[in-house]
Amino acid sequence: MPPTNQLVDLDCRELWKELVNYMEGGLTPGMRERIQLHLRGCRQCQSVYDGSSNVVRLLGDKKAIELPQGFSQRLHARLVQSGAPRH
Numbered sequence: 001m002p003p004t005n006q007l008v009d010l011d012c013r014e015l016w017k018e019l020v021n022y023m024e025g026g027l028t029p030g031m032r033e034r035i036q037l038h039l040r041g042c043r044q045c046q047s048v049y050d051g052s053s054n055v056v057r058l059l060g061d062k063k064a065i066e067l068p069q070g071f072s073q074r075l076h077a078r079l080v081q082s083g084a085p086r087h
């Protein structure tokens, strides 16, 4: 089916890169808005976001959110394994 991305100018992979920053609240309001918009229109990224926010919540139970380096790389690796499309 054709992608309905007229409103979504953010690339999925770009979003994954920014997702950690997004969850940490470290992005500009404009960027957060773009991510929210993309999440609303992209099921794949929604499930990534859901999975990631679980991780962040778990980490947040212990102390202030402090994601390990390489988190987004592992996230990406998991996505690739789970069959996310690659180009």
Ligand SMILES: [Zn+2]
Residues within 6 Å of the ligand: 011, 012, 015, 038, 042, 043, 044, 045
């Ligand atoms: Zn997406």
